[in-house]
Amino acid sequence: MTTEMAFNAAEPDQRPDVTIVDCGIGNIRSVQRMFEAIDGRAEIITDPGAITGCRRLILPGVGAFDAGMRALAEGGWIEALNEVALVEKAPVLGICLGMQLLCRHSEEGRAEGLGWIKADVVRIDTGGDARLKIPHMGWTETYAAKPNPLIPSDGAEQRFYYVHKYRARCDRREDVLATATYGTEFVSAVHRDNIFGVQFHPEKSHRFGMALFRRFLELPC
Amino acid sequence: MLSHRVIPCLLLNDGGLVKTLKFAKPKYVGDPINAVRIFNEKEVDELMVLDIGATREGRGPDFDLIEQLAGECFMPLCYGGGIRSFEDARTLFKLGVEKVALQSAAIQSPGVIREIADHAGEQAVVVSIDVKRNWRGKPSLFSASGAPIRHSDWLASIREAVAMGAGEILLTAVDRDGTLQGVDSDLIREAANCAEVPLIANGGVGSLSDIRAATDAGASAVAAGAFFVFHGPHRAVLITYPRYDDLRALWNSPS
Numbered sequence: 001m002t003t004e005m006a007f008n009a010a011e012p013d014q015r016p017d018v019t020i021v022d023c024g025i026g027n028i029r030s031v032q033r034m035f036e037a038i039d040g041r042a043e044i045i046t047d048p049g050a051i052t053g054c055r056r057l058i059l060p061g062v063g064a065f066d067a068g069m070r071a072l073a074e075g076g077w078i079e080a081l082n083e084v085a086l087v088e089k090a091p092v093l094g095i096c097l098g099m100q101l102l103c104r105h106s107e108e109g110r111a112e113g114l115g116w117i118k119a120d121v122v123r124i125d126t127g128g129d130a131r132l133k134i135p136h137m138g139w140t141e142t143y144a145a146k147p148n149p150l151i152p153s154d155g156a157e158q159r160f161y162y163v164h165k166y167r168a169r170c171d172r173r174e175d176v177l178a179t180a181t182y183g184t185e186f187v188s189a190v191h192r193d194n195i196f197g198v199q200f201h202p203e204k205s206h207r208f209g210m211a212l213f214r215r216f217l218e219l220p221c
Numbered sequence: 222m223l224s225h226r227v228i229p230c231l232l233l234n235d236g237g238l239v240k241t242l243k244f245a246k247p248k249y250v251g252d253p254i255n256a257v258r259i260f261n262e263k264e265v266d267e268l269m270v271l272d273i274g275a276t277r278e279g280r281g282p283d284f285d286l287i288e289q290l291a292g293e294c295f296m297p298l299c300y301g302g303g304i305r306s307f308e309d310a311r312t313l314f315k316l317g318v319e320k321v322a323l324q325s326a327a328i329q330s331p332g333v334i335r336e337i338a339d340h341a342g343e344q345a346v347v348v349s350i351d352v353k354r355n356w357r358g359k360p361s362l363f364s365a366s367g368a369p370i371r372h373s374d375w376l377a378s379i380r381e382a383v384a385m386g387a388g389e390i391l392l393t394a395v396d397r398d399g400t401l402q403g404v405d406s407d408l409i410r411e412a413a414n415c416a417e418v419p420l421i422a423n424g425g426v427g428s429l430s431d432i433r434a435a436t437d438a439g440a441s442a443v444a445a446g447a448f449f450v451f452h453g454p455h456r457a458v459l460i461t462y463p464r465y466d467d468l469r470a471l472w473n474s475p476s
Binding site: 029034037062131139140203 | 222223224225226261264267292295296297314315316317319341342343344345388389417418419420441442465
């Protein structure tokens with residue numbers, strides 16, 4: 001037993017389970033803490049050169065769409081991200097603004113997104129209910145739209161913490177991973193091949209977020 | 222189902238947790254890290270920690286303690302107390318705090334709201350407004366820290382905070398603080414009509430139906446202190462939080 005553990009620990013070039021992109025637009029510490037809480041190893045990188053060979057990638061983000069894309073462009077991240085997501089095909093998870101950046105465009109700004117998911121980002125539609133303030137901020141029950149590796153569609157309750165003014169609108173029904181309702185139903189998670197995005201904050205959604213991160217760690221890489 | 226956030230609001234004083242009655246008589250209720258750990262286990266919607274001594278004592282946030290608290294929170298954490306500048310806020314975000322609550326700084330130099338909102342997004346800035354009614358029942362802005370108030374028109378203060386980039390307003394009814402005797406629905410209604418952003422109603426919650434009264438009056442979220450830390454007529458310290466099923470039933474019941 002001791003030998004086996006020592007062997008595992010000694011593997012020098014084994015990258016951590018997840019690599020978290022820090023380009024200055026997100027509360028990355030909370031993401032790392034939650035992975036640590038479920039015994040995952042998570043590294044934070046501030047240099048796109050360090051992305052090569054990462055096993056699974058997290059793209060967190062809060063704030064405005066154009067500011068997010070500018071941070072990625074100015075930091076030299078875009079080419080490196082394309083390589084990981086489209087060539088190496090490592091599992092990628094965009095969180096909140098990070099999910100929106102996976103799309104093509106946003107009504108919020110003029111910048112071009114990463115374009116990995118065939119979707120545009122549009123403002124929340126509260127369906128004219130004046131009681132519903134924007135941003136949508138709080139816990140909302142969330143439903144898997146198709147069988148997928150991150151959110152079970154077994155009918156068990158799934159509840160996540162949201163803070164957003166915009167939402168994704170997918171071209172293809174099959175790219176919708178989950179939906180939730182705030183006035184009207186909206187796309188709350190997207191998925192295409194190895195690329196995943198969630199509008200909510202798993203890192204702030206206690207046991208539900210932990211379970212989602214745990215399933216993300218189980219994705220083959 | 223539309224649900225609302227129910228937020229325990231914890232008060233720090235001299236490194237310990239206290240609960241006040243109408244902003245006075247702070248009673249020691251326990252160790253903050255332990256309390257936050259319990260609230261985390263109870264899966265609260267969000268947590269708010271306010272250091273009520275910081276501004277009064279002329280000091281900034283206790284960053285070491287806040288980092289430890291943030292490490293225990295797997296739900297959103299809002300911190301307020303002694304935040305004087307954009308740099309203070311940025312340090313707090315790095316420690317893992319999601320939202321900062323401003324009061325004295327927002328009253329004295331509202332530009333700091335804009336500065337923080339531009340950096341971290343408006344959703345990360347809560348402006349805290351304390352309102353006290355006079356003997357005729359007329360509400361006006363109250364400053365617990367003693368910071369000079371520029372105008373007593375509390376609704377104008379809310380409008381100004383939102384215009385400067387506040388993503389949420391924390392409205393505390395000073396006369397209800399710690400009383401467990403019900404929320405000030407009229408005050409909440411006026412504030413909610415005035416604020417375009419989510420309103421957190423604080424002060425007076427003593428039951429689940431008080432929480433519902435606050436949301437019926439227009440609050441997007443409800444904060445409470447005594448309701449979650451005291452138990453029974455002698456105000457024995459016991460940390461509690463409603464079960465999710467009970468909250469779900471509360472939101473589903475007709476108004």
